[in-house]
Amino acid sequence: MSFINYMAREINCKIVYYGPGLCGKTTNLQFIYERTNPDAKGKMISLATETERTLFFDFLPLSLGEIRGFKTRFHLYTVPGQVFYDASRKLILKGVDGVIFVADSQVERLEANQESVDNLRTNLAEQGYSLEKIPYVIQYNKRDLPNALPVEELRAVINPQGVPDFEANARSGMGVFETLKAVSKLVLNELRRGG
Amino acid sequence: MVNPQMVMYEEEFNQIQAVVDRLVREANAKVVFIVDKNGQLIAASGEVENIDTTSLASLTAGNIAATGGIAKLLRENEFATQFHEGEKANIHIQLVGNRVILVVIFDSKSSLGLVRLRVRKASDELNRIFEALLSKVAEPGSDSPFAEITDEDIDNLFND
Numbered sequence: 331m332s333f334i335n336y337m338a339r340e341i342n343c344k345i346v347y348y349g350p351g352l353c354g355k356t357t358n359l360q361f362i363y364e365r366t367n368p369d370a371k372g373k374m375i376s377l378a379t380e381t382e383r384t385l386f387f388d389f390l391p392l393s394l395g396e397i398r399g400f401k402t403r404f405h406l407y408t409v410p411g412q413v414f415y416d417a418s419r420k421l422i423l424k425g426v427d428g429v430i431f432v433a434d435s436q437v438e439r440l441e442a443n444q445e446s447v448d449n450l451r452t453n454l455a456e457q458g459y460s461l462e463k464i465p466y467v468i469q470y471n472k473r474d475l476p477n478a479l480p481v482e483e484l485r486a487v488i489n490p491q492g493v494p495d496f497e498a499n500a501r502s503g504m505g506v507f508e509t510l511k512a513v514s515k516l517v518l519n520e521l522r523r524g525g
Numbered sequence: 526m527v528n529p530q531m532v533m534y535e536e537e538f539n540q541i542q543a544v545v546d547r548l549v550r551e552a553n554a555k556v557v558f559i560v561d562k563n564g565q566l567i568a569a570s571g572e573v574e575n576i577d578t579t580s581l582a583s584l585t586a587g588n589i590a591a592t593g594g595i596a597k598l599l600r601e602n603e604f605a606t607q608f609h610e611g612e613k614a615n616i617h618i619q620l621v622g623n624r625v626i627l628v629v630i631f632d633s634k635s636s637l638g639l640v641r642l643r644v645r646k647a648s649d650e651l652n653r654i655f656e657a658l659l660s661k662v663a664e665p666g667s668d669s670p671f672a673e674i675t676d677e678d679i680d681n682l683f684n685d
Contacts, residue, residue: 335532335538335567336532336533337539341671372579373580386587389564389587398670398678400671405564405583417594421591422590424562424563515679518671519679522672524672
């Protein structure tokens with residue numbers, strides 16, 4: 331749910347990075363944080379376990395610039411990917427404006443990706459959202475790994491509806507900003523339609 | 526509408542800000558702020574210069590969301606109030622009208638009793654303001670200022 335503040339002339343939107351455990355959601359945010367101008371970003375918050383697994387969420391506020399005199403701010407969140415944190419994932423999806431699904435390209439994670447997409451669909455539906463209607467893009471991460479599946483095979487399983495999708499290597503940053511831009515554009519387009 | 530917008534207008538913002546400013550004084554608080562349940566900061570008052578209000582807003586909303594999740598598991602409606610006591614700073618968190626979160630940070634210059642009392646009064650006022658705001662947003666004709674933006678406007682955001 332975007333928040334339009336006429337007083338501060340600001341618009342705030344919430345983007346959630348979703349995906350199976352260890353697919354690279356936090357790494358996406360870390361790369362964005364490192365590469366963003368200090369005056370365009372706030373502090374990155376990670377609520378993680380001692381072993382650096384996301385426990386509740388990561389949070390990164392970003393300012394994109396102005397549209398028609400309104401500052402556009404995006405709040406980026408990740409969910410904890412591990413299966414047993416489902417209650418937390420549901421909470422983080424509340425009020426979401428756009429979703430990036432980060433898929434792990436490795437062949438042995440195909441099933442985990444599929445389960446996570448199904449879980450996303452279910453959890454969105456609980457909030458009255460549908461994956462078909464919400465701004466939604468997919469990122470195939472870890473393209474650099476030798477056991478990465480061909481994109482066509484991933485697409486057939488994870489992206490049958492053909493939403494915008496991107497190859498990425500979040501560690502090096504390849505595809506990270508492209509994915510974020512794509513979902514941001516969809517979110518702004520949705521706002522234009524009064525969504 | 527699947528994705529209803531939260532909108533803040535000048536008139537209601539000023540009313541909310543007045544409530545928050547008064548609460549800082551009357552409760553002897555260091556900082557008071559209001560966040561919506563999704564973690565967006567709505568208003569803040571007091572010694573906010575040295576505080577990262579954006580992060581606080583997001584964490585407070587996360588906190589309320591987690592507590593709400595626990596309430597649901599216990600078949601409670603909500604835990605509307607939370608209080609965390611630190612060595613120097615204390616934080617009082619109050620859910621207002623199940624929609625926004627009123628946060629008061631205070632130190633030894635105030636007390637939990639005083640904060641509670643003042644928060645109760647402020648909550649009632651805030652509730653009224655937000656109800657009026659919501660009915661205004663629901664009125665037809667309150668169009669998004671983004672209805673007129675072009676593809677070019679959007680592309681320009683990403684040109685740097």
